[in-house]
Amino acid sequence: MNKHKRYIKMVIGFLSLLFVSFIIWINQATPTSHPIIPSTLGQESNYQSLVDSLSTGKKISVNKVKSANWKVPLSGLLNLEADAAKHAGLEDHDEDIQIFTFHLKHPLHGNFLIDTGVSHQFYNDPQSLGIPSWLASGYGLEKLTILTATDDYIKEKNLDLKGVFLTHLHLDHISGMSAIDKHVPLYVGEGETQESYFLYAVTRNATDIMLEGRPELQEWPAEYIDVFGDGSMFAIHSPGHTAGSTAYLVNTVEGPVLFIGDASHTAWGWNHGVEPGSFSTDQARSRGSLDKLIKLVKSNPEIRVQPGHQSL
Numbered sequence: 481m482n483k484h485k486r487y488i489k490m491v492i493g494f495l496s497l498l499f500v501s502f503i504i505w506i507n508q509a510t511p512t513s514h515p516i517i518p519s520t521l522g523q524e525s526n527y528q529s530l531v532d533s534l535s536t537g538k539k540i541s542v543n544k545v546k547s548a549n550w551k552v553p554l555s556g557l558l559n560l561e562a563d564a565a566k567h568a569g570l571e572d573h574d575e576d577i578q579i580f581t582f583h584l585k586h587p588l589h590g591n592f593l594i595d596t597g598v599s600h601q602f603y604n605d606p607q608s609l610g611i612p613s614w615l616a617s618g619y620g621l622e623k624l625t626i627l628t629a630t631d632d633y634i635k636e637k638n639l640d641l642k643g644v645f646l647t648h649l650h651l652d653h654i655s656g657m658s659a660i661d662k663h664v665p666l667y668v669g670e671g672e673t674q675e676s677y678f679l680y681a682v683t684r685n686a687t688d689i690m691l692e693g694r695p696e697l698q699e700w701p702a703e704y705i706d707v708f709g710d711g712s713m714f715a716i717h718s719p720g721h722t723a724g725s726t727a728y729l730v731n732t733v734e735g736p737v738l739f740i741g742d743a744s745h746t747a748w749g750w751n752h753g754v755e756p757g758s759f760s761t762d763q764a765r766s767r768g769s770l771d772k773l774i775k776l777v778k779s780n781p782e783i784r785v786q787p788g789h790q791s792l
């Protein structure tokens with residue numbers, strides 16, 4: 481009898497250890513195991529140089545590509561507990577959004593993308609990119625419809641891409657990666673790959689597969705980076721939605737545009753200064769970053785704004 485009890489105790493002890501290890505493993509998950517190096521492009525800059533560039537910076541041509549329509553819960557996109565959201569009586573529902581890629585053409589340095597849109601492979605066969613059907617349905621991919629696949633855009637424009645500037649590494653921002661040649665350099669914000677968050681335990685494998693065989697990610701090493709060293713474009717560290725979330729200020733031929741990524745997914749969130757909801761890893765920090773970007777645009781009203789998943 482004693483032997484039996486001892487055996488049960490041992491099994492319970494072993495299972496508890498297994499469970500605790502599992503919880504620790506989940507909470508230590510990072511977005512990817514892909515290697516990262518400091519960026520070889522760009523130079524450290526500051527807020528004032530960015531503001532000065534609005535009148536003096538070189539100009540970049542930009543084309544906005546609506547790659548897919550999608551529907552996701554508003555509570556993920558927007559903090560519905562914020563006073564302004566409560567005041568407006570906003571309730572959770574499936575919100576219509578888009579997945580974009582932005583094609584930049586610099587007069588000297590060539591063609592780049594901000595984020596990647598959606599590729600045919602991601603749309604038609606997510607399993608082949610490490611997204612099993614349970615994850616695809618958890619992510620709501622059945623509500624996604626493709627408009628312009630990134631493959632088709634690259635082919636139509638015969639683009640020889642020199643780099644991809646990522647706002648962050650969430651799956652809906654690297655969902656066009658399989659359309660992009662494997663040698664193309666990739667740039668991300670500081671700390672993006674080092675953040676621990678339990679949900680990365682389920683997306684990490686897909687992120688690793690989409691980055692497999694590609695060069696090391698290149699990390700912007702400061703809060704403000706003059707990307708080409710000529711004032712045409714700045715990377716602005718805007719953490720909170722993810723640790724390395726990055727906004728890009730581009731002096732386009734039609735005036736300055738601030739690509740804010742998911743510092744605000746929605747037009748409403750930007751217009752009312754309400755940060756993203758449950759999709760962020762650090763909501764308080766994302767609120768601070770959104771405030772910083774709103775302040776930049778209020779002080780420089782010639783800047784037009786492009787939210788992560790809607791248009792103003």
Ligand SMILES: [Zn+2]
Binds near residue numbers: 650653745
């Ligand atoms: Zn997003």
